[in-house]
Amino acid sequence: MRLTALFALALTLGGCAGDARRAAPEAVTLNFWNGFTGPDGATMEKIVRAFNKSHPDIRVKMQIIPWGTYYDKVTLGLAFGGAPDVLILHSNRFPEFANYSSLGRLDDLVKRPGFDESDFAEGPWAAGVWKGTRYAIPLDCHPIGLYYNTRLFRQAGIVDAAGNAKPPETLDEFLSAARKLTVDANGDGKPEQWGFAYTWLRTNAFTFLHQFGADILTPDFRRSGLDAPDAARALGLMQDLCYKEKVCPKPEGADAWMGFQTGKVAMALEGVYMLTSLEEQEDLEFAGAPCPLFGRRRAVWASTHLLAMPAAVDARKREAAWTFMRYLSDHSLDWARGGQVPVRQSILNSPGFKKLQVQYEFSKELPYIAYEPPTVSYNQVVPFYDAAIEASLNRIKPTDEALSEAARRINEVLERE
Amino acid sequence: MKRNQGLSAALFLLPYATLFAVFVLAPAVYGFWVSLHKWHILSPSAPFVGFGNYRQVLQDDLFRIAFLRTAYFVLMVVPIGNALSLLLAVGLAQDYKGTTLYKVAFYLPVVTSVAVVALLWRWLLSAEFGLINYYIGKGAEMVNSLGPRVISAHAASLPWLNSPALAMPAIAMLSIWWGAGGNMLIYLAGLKAVPRELLEAASIDGATPWQRFWRVTWPLLRPTVLFCLVMSVIASSQVFGQTFILTGGGPYYSTLTVVLYMYQQGFGLYQLGYACAVAYVLFVAVLAFTLLQFRLLAVRQ
Numbered sequence: 001m002r003l004t005a006l007f008a009l010a011l012t013l014g015g016c017a018g019d020a021r022r023a024a025p026e027a028v029t030l031n032f033w034n035g036f037t038g039p040d041g042a043t044m045e046k047i048v049r050a051f052n053k054s055h056p057d058i059r060v061k062m063q064i065i066p067w068g069t070y071y072d073k074v075t076l077g078l079a080f081g082g083a084p085d086v087l088i089l090h091s092n093r094f095p096e097f098a099n100y101s102s103l104g105r106l107d108d109l110v111k112r113p114g115f116d117e118s119d120f121a122e123g124p125w126a127a128g129v130w131k132g133t134r135y136a137i138p139l140d141c142h143p144i145g146l147y148y149n150t151r152l153f154r155q156a157g158i159v160d161a162a163g164n165a166k167p168p169e170t171l172d173e174f175l176s177a178a179r180k181l182t183v184d185a186n187g188d189g190k191p192e193q194w195g196f197a198y199t200w201l202r203t204n205a206f207t208f209l210h211q212f213g214a215d216i217l218t219p220d221f222r223r224s225g226l227d228a229p230d231a232a233r234a235l236g237l238m239q240d241l242c243y244k245e246k247v248c249p250k251p252e253g254a255d256a257w258m259g260f261q262t263g264k265v266a267m268a269l270e271g272v273y274m275l276t277s278l279e280e281q282e283d284l285e286f287a288g289a290p291c292p293l294f295g296r297r298r299a300v301w302a303s304t305h306l307l308a309m310p311a312a313v314d315a316r317k318r319e320a321a322w323t324f325m326r327y328l329s330d331h332s333l334d335w336a337r338g339g340q341v342p343v344r345q346s347i348l349n350s351p352g353f354k355k356l357q358v359q360y361e362f363s364k365e366l367p368y369i370a371y372e373p374p375t376v377s378y379n380q381v382v383p384f385y386d387a388a389i390e391a392s393l394n395r396i397k398p399t400d401e402a403l404s405e406a407a408r409r410i411n412e413v414l415e416r417e
Numbered sequence: 418m419k420r421n422q423g424l425s426a427a428l429f430l431l432p433y434a435t436l437f438a439v440f441v442l443a444p445a446v447y448g449f450w451v452s453l454h455k456w457h458i459l460s461p462s463a464p465f466v467g468f469g470n471y472r473q474v475l476q477d478d479l480f481r482i483a484f485l486r487t488a489y490f491v492l493m494v495v496p497i498g499n500a501l502s503l504l505l506a507v508g509l510a511q512d513y514k515g516t517t518l519y520k521v522a523f524y525l526p527v528v529t530s531v532a533v534v535a536l537l538w539r540w541l542l543s544a545e546f547g548l549i550n551y552y553i554g555k556g557a558e559m560v561n562s563l564g565p566r567v568i569s570a571h572a573a574s575l576p577w578l579n580s581p582a583l584a585m586p587a588i589a590m591l592s593i594w595w596g597a598g599g600n601m602l603i604y605l606a607g608l609k610a611v612p613r614e615l616l617e618a619a620s621i622d623g624a625t626p627w628q629r630f631w632r633v634t635w636p637l638l639r640p641t642v643l644f645c646l647v648m649s650v651i652a653s654s655q656v657f658g659q660t661f662i663l664t665g666g667g668p669y670y671s672t673l674t675v676v677l678y679m680y681q682q683g684f685g686l687y688q689l690g691y692a693c694a695v696a697y698v699l700f701v702a703v704l705a706f707t708l709l710q711f712r713l714l715a716v717r718q
Contacts, residue, residue, distance in 0.1 A: 072684070075458055075459060075687060076458075078459060079458045079459055096459070097459065100457065100459035100460050100461070101461070102459050252576070252579045252668075379685065379686050380686050380688075383681075387667070387669055387670065390667065390668065390669070391668070391669040394579070394668065396581055396668055396669045397669060402669075409478075409479070416473075
């Protein structure tokens with residue numbers, strides 16, 4: 001540890017030796033952890049490099065750790081030492097870390113003059129608060145939304161007056177489009193092209209549940225809301241798409257996202273962060289639109305990358321970390337290009353952002369995004385929800401049974417808290 | 418002289434005893450201590466809860482499911498696996514040419530890491546592209562071509578790992594393949610230890626090969642069988658890698674095993690005290706079953 005610090009210092013000194021302005025012998029080194037292993041990592045690296053260039057007194061060293069093991073490393077780092085100075089946390093994992101007072105309080109920092117909290121979108125801004133204390137600020141928001149294959153839409157004649165592909169906005173429009181887009185040319189009962197497919201059951205089902213007025217937990221986060229009749233109704237519609245309407249393959253074993261990438265699936269509800277994996281795909285014509293209204297109210301699954309620092313950082317590092325966090329937030333238009341929705345009104349309203357078709361369309365969902373319930377037990381609760389959804393949609397268990405079993409187990413976890 | 422021998426023995430034991438104490442005994446004792454606390458890894462305090470975690474484990478219906486699924490796995494793997502190992506050993510105990518090649522071939526899976534084995538079998542078991550379903554399809558075609566279509570076309574697309582009924586048998590199948598070579602070697606050693614004179618005498622007395630095996634070899638093999646059964650039960654009741662990699666415990670908890678559940682609690686949710694309690698309940702269950710096996714199978718003096 002000490003060696004790496006020395007090494008970093010040596011590098012810093014070396015880098016500044018030819019710099020006539022000032023040597024920076026006291027440059028603060030910040031370790032910054034995130035899990036951006038995809039193209040988003042390259043974007044973030046570019047931003048970090050620009051920051052290092054414009055801030056000779058701070059040296060940010062970024063470490064990318066795959067999300068699969070990221071939270072293990074963060075947890076162990078915070079518990080036993082070795083944690084970074086600035087880190088990314090997903091909004092659904094944030095309460096766990098905030099609750100055990102592992103994170104530093106930011107209340108005084110966001111109150112400083114020159115920092116305009118009213119520029120932040122309301123929902124994402126609130127996501128950085130736990131039990132009345134602010135521990136994080138939002139970098140972005142990543143809701144899911146409707147991706148649709150514009151070429152397949154045009155071929156099926158689902159177009160507006162100008163002849164452009166027209167994405168569905170209501171359940172009826174969605175069903176009629178999906179029926180037209182499901183093609184079984186050889187009549188073997190296995191369509192070669194599907195109108196729609198579930199890519200990730202967790203986010204898709206969460207969206208349906210919310211649109212029907214249900215949630216994993218009740219609004220007071222004390223009990224599970226999965227045994228409410230609305231939850232069964234939402235899953236009923238999801239099942240109908242597979243088994244009654246037959247416009248969507250059975251979730252199990254189907255590589256739905258690859259299907260959309262290769263033009264075998266015409267519509268999918270996926271995160272804005274999946275954008276780059278579509279842009280890389282040659283001869284795929286696609287566009288994004290806000291999620292259709294399936295239930296009785298608008299809602300869509302979303303998560304946010306929060307910027308936080310551990311509780312144990314000294315005053316100098318804290319200042320440097322805050323400078324870096326603000327810089328990232330100020331430059332979130334660059335970040336948005338890699339497939340994110342920024343959460344600053346000034347950036348959302350900028351002409352540069354409106355040019356990003358998918359991001360801009362998905363940003364229209366900001367007023368009704370739904371986060372997974374903020375609970376310390378998120379990690380314990382969500383596997384029960386996942387299992388119930390999977391069992392219901394693959395018809396391993398009747399929906400009512402699967403949901404009430406999950407609700408019972410979730411309630412047991414919550415009672416133990 | 419005597420004292421010197423004792424000293425030598427102690428010195429010879431020391432390296433192993435040290436490693437055992439540091440890496441097995443101490444963590445086990447510490448694990449028991451942890452199991453008496455409610456401890457989330459990030460929590461600054463870990464209150465002592467006595468046997469509260471154990472009470473919770475015994476009331477936890479997912480633990481019960483995991484326990485029963487593990488027992489189901491053990492019941493498939495131990496008898497079938499040992500029968501197969503013994504069969505292979507009996508076959509390879511003859512002095513034919515090329516037996517070494519077969520011994521190596523059967524033993525190779527044992528030294529292969531569970532991750533490699535699991536990924537290999539994921540392909541074999543794949544519902545759409547898997548080799549197993551391919552052969553089932555070919556077999557079905559052959560049978561059906563003989564007369565009326567007796568085997569449905571669905572037989573060739575069995576969803577091995579996606580079906581709650583088939584997933585555990587599929588995992589048992591690959592575990593048997595993975596482990597058969599290990600016990601085979603031990604059975605081979607046991608068979609070599611059977612005195613030739615006894616078998617020859619039996620032959621001279623007119624015993625058939627069948628009789629020679631059951632009347633001469635089998636009784637002398639009993640300690641080996643006991644050893645293999647005990648070790649298989651201990652190993653297979655701790656099944657983890659296969660289910661962790663292939664199914665994650667699904668579909669709908671049908672392949673949730675006790676050690677996987679312990680892992681999920683400990684390293685997924687960081688409920689360390691609870692995970693340790695799960696481990697100790699498993700330890701007690703396996704210990705009890707092992708003692709029972711000794712009781713039932715040990716050679717009576």
